[in-house]
Every structure is written in structure tokens, then in C-alpha cells.
Amino acid sequence: MDNIQVFLRIRPFSDDERARERDQSCAVRRVSETSVQLPGQKSETFTFDHVGDTDCPQEAVFESVGRRVVSRCLEGYNGTIFAYGQTGSGKTYTMQGPAGLFGGQDDPHRGLIPRCFEYLFDLIAEKEMESNGKVQYLCKASYMEIYNENIYDLLDSTTRVCPLREDIKKGVFVDGITEETVADPLEAYDVFRRGANNRHVSATAMNRESSRSHSVLMLVIQSLTSVDTGLTEIRESRFNLVDLAGSERQKMANTTGIRLKEAANINKSLSALGKVINALVEVGAGKNRHVHYRDSKLTFLLRDSLGGNSITCIIANTSPAVSNEIETLSTLRFAQRAKLIKNKAVVNHDMQGDVSQLQAEIRRLKLELQQTRGDGLSNELVYATDALKKSNEGKQ
Numbered sequence: 001m002d003n004i005q006v007f008l009r010i011r012p013f014s015d016d017e018r019a020r021e022r023d024q025s026c027a028v029r030r031v032s033e034t035s036v037q038l039p040g041q042k043s044e045t046f047t048f049d050h051v052g053d054t055d056c057p058q059e060a061v062f063e064s065v066g067r068r069v070v071s072r073c074l075e076g077y078n079g080t081i082f083a084y085g086q087t088g089s090g091k092t093y094t095m096q097g098p099a100g101l102f103g104g105q106d107d108p109h110r111g112l113i114p115r116c117f118e119y120l121f122d123l124i125a126e127k128e129m130e131s132n133g134k135v136q137y138l139c140k141a142s143y144m145e146i147y148n149e150n151i152y153d154l155l156d157s158t159t160r161v162c163p164l165r166e167d168i169k170k171g172v173f174v175d176g177i178t179e180e181t182v183a184d185p186l187e188a189y190d191v192f193r194r195g196a197n198n199r200h201v202s203a204t205a206m207n208r209e210s211s212r213s214h215s216v217l218m219l220v221i222q223s224l225t226s227v228d229t230g231l232t233e234i235r236e237s238r239f240n241l242v243d244l245a246g247s248e249r250q251k252m253a254n255t256t257g258i259r260l261k262e263a264a265n266i267n268k269s270l271s272a273l274g275k276v277i278n279a280l281v282e283v284g285a286g287k288n289r290h291v292h293y294r295d296s297k298l299t300f301l302l303r304d305s306l307g308g309n310s311i312t313c314i315i316a317n318t319s320p321a322v323s324n325e326i327e328t329l330s331t332l333r334f335a336q337r338a339k340l341i342k343n344k345a346v347v348n349h350d351m352q353g354d355v356s357q358l359q360a361e362i363r364r365l366k367l368e369l370q371q372t373r374g375d376g377l378s379n380e381l382v383y384a385t386d387a388l389k390k391s392n393e394g395k396q
């Protein structure tokens, strides 16, 4: 069991805040590498896995969050990184970097997403080389936006709504979403840049701000390993990089039409996220609770990331300004609750081969099992038996 990890990041004062604020002391004070206090709010202490102060560089966020999740994804575990926080708190800066910067390996301001791409493909090259061609990786990227409880494909410039479906084999998936194979960081940056441009264009066309939608960049990472017996072991993981809509309470007063619908839907998905987190915390404390994943597209799509089969990290972003103190307090409370959730990540693998190879592998594993333990099924035996069943079904 792995707890959800939380990285708290306090961004520097913006020029606006410097010009506007009478009180320029930081509303949230880092008291150790893992804890903060809000002096204006009874100095309650909040503890996380890591706290990045106003001078925290992009590299430090990658080192503590990105590196771990990427390497676990390559082992076959699902991984998710969420950026949470009120509008303007630095979510997009953390995930992407300053506006318009999508990659550029030499730019120290580039965000977590380009750094994860770079590390992912470095590791893939290393592992493929070490294995002498026995292991091969395949990565597919898709990029989507959840706005007003609809899922839009950001790699398709038409504003087509994609349905969310569930089946036994694939789990929850977005039907019809574009998936592009990416073979290096440049191809991955390109997917990211095109998606972000489409997000911007459709936001302008539909007269809305991107801070009102959630974006999910999803990488499916497959590894094919040839096993000595002639079989192929397939591992598949999903890596989600999620930039959430601004978490501040939407002002419903004097809001009408599209803005009212937007506000209600942002509230709906973020409050569904909050409720899922609360329910999971109670489940973790031994209570019997139903977790309402289906209450919003966001929580249903990312069900595995919350209390399920995933290594999950939340980067909680805050402004340092006293004028944002109440929102900051609510971000700290949210993040502290989320940190209590326990996920159970497992390697997703499967075996493939022709029938005679699979039968031979099952005989070999059964024999091995008899010689060692005498009973029970080893994982390898279960996978090989499943693969044989599937192979036979495919022939009927």
C-alpha cells in the first residue's frame, strides 16, 4: 500500500500582488522541509511529503515527484500526478512551465511534463540497450480536456465530445480519443503543444478561460519482453498528468448563462473529487463507505488514481499573498486529507505466445511449483494460463 504523496509548492509573489498588497509577508510559512504554518490562521501546522518554498526551482519538483512516478510507470505501475490549487497559484507553471514553453531541454523554467518526457525516453533507451533487444517499449499519448462535464479530444481540432466508457478488459476509457505514438521527447512535446494550442483556440471560440477546465495528458506505456521460453510478457501502464481547474469557490452571485453552468460544473467535479477523497479517508480508517466515483467525469476517469491501482502524487499550489489566505487554507486542508489515502498499485502484466508455447510454459511452471511448494498457483502460472485461455478464445 502506498499513500498518495503530496508536494506543497508556494509560488513567488506576482508583480500584481507586490503592487497591491499592503502586507508583503508570506501568508504561508515553511517551517521545515515537510511542514508549513499559516500565521494568520492560528498557526496550525500542516505536514506533507515535501514543501517547496517561493524559491523552489522546477528541477526540485521533478526530482521529488516526476522521477519516482516515471520510473515506476516503466516497471508497469500506473502513475498519476495532479496539480491542484486556486486560479493563478502556479498549476500550469508547475506542470508545463511559463506560458508558451512546452519543451526545450536547456530551459531551467520548463515544467514537470517536459521533464517527465525527457526522463521517460532516457530510461527507455537505457533499458532497451541493457536488455540487448529483449525488451521493447511503445508509448502512446492522448490529451483531453474536461469542461462542463464533457470530455474533449485536444488532439482533434473539432470540438467533438468523447464518451467515457468502462469494460472489463480496458477498465474506464475515453471512447474514440486520438492516441498518437510518440518515440522521443520531441514527438511528445509536439503532442503537448498541439493539444495546448487547441485548448486555447477552443477556449477563445467558446468564450471561456482554460482555468475553468481540467486537462489530462495520458501516456500509455507498453513494454514487450521476450521470455526465454518463446513467450512475450506484456506490461502496460497509464501515466496521467492532470492540471485541474482552479479550486477557488466560484462566485455564483450575479452569474448567469454559460458562466453559471461552468461554475456549477467546476463545483460539481471538484466537489466530487473532495467527496471521493473524504470517503476514501473514511474507508482507510476502517469505515464502510461507498465511494461515488461516478459522480463526475473527472473522478470516474481517474478512478484508479484515487484509492486504486496507481502511484499517485498531488502537487498542491498556493499563492504567498495574505489576500489569498482563505483559499490557501482550503488547499492545505484538501491536500492534507488527500495524503491519508492509500493506493494499492500492482504491475499490470500479461503473457502472449502461441498455444504450444503457452502449454509448454504451463507444464514447466506446474512442475516447478510441485518441486518447490507443492500447492498454490504462482503468478507466472496464472498469467500463462490466462494467456492460453485468451489465445484459445481468439481461435474460436
Ligand SMILES: Nc1ncnc2c1ncn2[C@@H]1O[C@H](COP(=O)(O)OP(=O)(O)OP(=O)(O)O)[C@@H](O)[C@H]1O
Pocket (backbone or CB within 6 Å): 010, 011, 012, 014, 085, 086, 087, 088, 089, 090, 091, 092, 093, 094, 097, 098, 099, 210, 211, 245, 246, 317
Ligand atoms: N513557481 C513560480 N515561479 C515563477 N512564476 C510563477 C511560479 N508559479 C506561477 N508563476 C507565474 O504566476 C502566474 C500564474 O501561474 P499559472 O498560470 O501557472 O497559475 P494556474 O494555477 O495554472 O492558474 P489557472 O488556474 O488560471 O490555470 C503565471 O504568470 C506564472 O508564470
